[in-house]
Amino acid sequence: MVRKGNSRKLLSTEREALILRCIAEGIKTVGGLVEELNVSEATVRRDLENLEQQGLLRRVHGGAELVKNPKTEPVFAEKTGLRADEKARIAHLAEQCINDGDTIFLDGGSTVLELARLLSDKKGLTIVTNSLMAASELMETECRLIIVGGEFRPLSRTLVGPLTGNTLKSLHIDKAFLGTMGLTLEQGLTTTDVNEAYTKHLAAEVSDEVYVLADSSKIGTNQFVTCDPVSAIDYLITDAGISQDMIKQLKKEKVEVIV
Amino acid sequence: MVRKGNSRKLLSTEREALILRCIAEGIKTVGGLVEELNVSEATVRRDLENLEQQGLLRRVHGGAELVKNPKTEPVFAEKTGLRADEKARIAHLAEQCINDGDTIFLDGGSTVLELARLLSDKKGLTIVTNSLMAASELMETECRLIIVGGEFRPLSRTLVGPLTGNTLKSLHIDKAFLGTMGLTLEQGLTTTDVNEAYTKHLAAEVSDEVYVLADSSKIGTNQFVTCDPVSAIDYLITDAGISQDMIKQLKKEKVEVIV
DNA sequence: AAAAACTTTTACATTTATTTGCATTTTTCT
DNA sequence: AGAAAAATGCAAATAAATGTAAAAGTTTTT
Secondary structure, X not given: OOOOOOOOOOOHHHHHHHHHHHHHOOOOEHHHHHHHHOOOHHHHHHHHHHHHHOOOXXXXXXXXXXXXXXXXXXXXXXXXXXXHHHHHHXXXXXXXXXXXXXXXXXXXXXXXXXXHOOOOOOOOOEEEXXXXXXXXXXXXXXXXXXXXXXXXXXXXXXXXXXXXXXHHOOOOEEEEEEOOOEEEOOOEEEEOOHHHHHHHHHHHHOEEEEEEEOOHHHEOOOOOEEEEOXXXXXXXXXXXXXXXXXXXXXXXXXXXEEO | OOOXXXXXXXXXXXXXXXXXXXXXXXXXXXXXXHHHHOOOHHHHHHHHHHHHHOOOEEEEOOEEEEOOOOOOOOOOOOOOOOOHHHHHHHHHHHHOOOOOOOEEEEOOOHHHXXXXXXXXXXXXXXXXXXXXXXXXXXXXXXXXXXXXXEEEEOOOOEXXXXXXXXXXXXXXXXXXXXXXXXXXXXXXXXXXXXXXXXXXXXXHHOEEEEEEEOOHHHEOOXXXXXXXXXXXXXXXXXXXXXXXXXXXXXXXXXXXXXX
16 A cells, blocks of 8 residues: 655655556545545646646546556657657668668668667768767767758757758768658658758768658658659668558559568 | 755855755755755755756756656767866856857867857857757757768767868858867967868858867967967967966967957 | 436635845955 | 955745635436
8 A cells, every 4th residue: 555645745746656656556536546645636636637648547537547558758759659669670671771881871760760779780881860869879889970961950850951962962872761751652752841851852862772761650641841752762661551552553663662 | 864064055066966865865845955955945946947957857846856867868978077167267258259149150179068058048049060069958949050061070079071161161150169179379279180170170261250269278289280370260268377478479460368 | 317426627715836036145256 | 355246045926736615527326
């Protein structure tokens, strides 16, 4: 049984932590929590509301229960955690496409970031990136690391915009690994930000081979701006969620699909 | 229980360290900390505010609690220490040379990094930098942040080399703040790495005013490569260790010395 | 299907905590 | 020593959390 707090008033966060423990131990009713915590019903309800907001529990009539998969930090985990399995598998497939000595471009996005983490054993890589997250993963490695210039976009922690062109246009890259927000046959590779789209487009342009990493939830959805048509893509690495029909259609456009 | 401080007054940093210990031991309320530290509520609040700023704790109504993973943020680690006081003071002087709305360049080096930390209150800044450390400090702020492209140099955690030119040459900067390894009348601004020198040179070239931040231990020493002659410098910000004679000589070269 | 019993929501009053502006003290720099 | 800057304390104004009670919505019982 959870110990009833001694006299000092608890901070709301402490109380909420206690509520979670109570519920885990079987005290799931509002009334029970009121007893246990010595606060008013209204307060318990407000706490439950908060915790539900955070995704830690689900309110039901009369009380609440824990949610099985408590989601972690919302800001970054939202992206890293969502469909993490697929992303990890996609990253592994992509990793096998890279040879020692290659010059590659790494885009922003959580899937590509996953790939960056797999590159520490490769020898003699030259890695060009516009993702500061990827860069921070690669700093400690032996590879040659080149970061494109540009304006910092906080949301994706990437460098974007016209200035990236100044760097990219003077480089020649073997393989570009691009993330994406949307991919359809009609609109091609799409994303939400104009500058980001421009940077992806440029990266594809200076690269011999363009790999797009996208879990199947992205396929068939469109975003605001088109980066490139599908014809600019050489390989699409995705998970088994993609339809056979889509694979055929893509093959017609000379896109090889790796699942 | 944390021992109540003996009568001597604590430095604010000592007090803040103590606060962290108190919270770790369960004294989490503002009132409790006031008792424990014998200072006013306002002071405790201000300390908590600082500590929150540093990401060491999270304030909640009524008190504060430690963040789970205090080292979660430093994407780019930091080395501190040597002559930290001088550097902090130099950084403060430099900060006063910056106006709201300026476009500035921030070089690598610990002194300039110190300056970067002081810029969060300025409004409407555009900050161009080749220092990933400075960039990581500025990521969370409101300012427009532009990172020059280039090859990553692990030792200084800066971006250097010819590629930086592609970005820098298309920009026009009001004020450049450069660190340095050495500064003499004969050799001018010197550093240890050729690529780094080239980047400093370019930054100076595209800037209206060039500020060099150097603690007095750097003055009178030479390094391997010259970035620029002293004539390229407009202002030198340093500490009181600089000789009066040197100041006079520099004045002849049109370098204004700020101590 | 209506009543009873219980739960949740809403609105408001009250308490408690935080912010802000200013005066005072202390420290730092000249 | 004297001026400038920073830190500290105080108190009024502001904001947030909590408790209370009535209204609205469930579920259970009859």
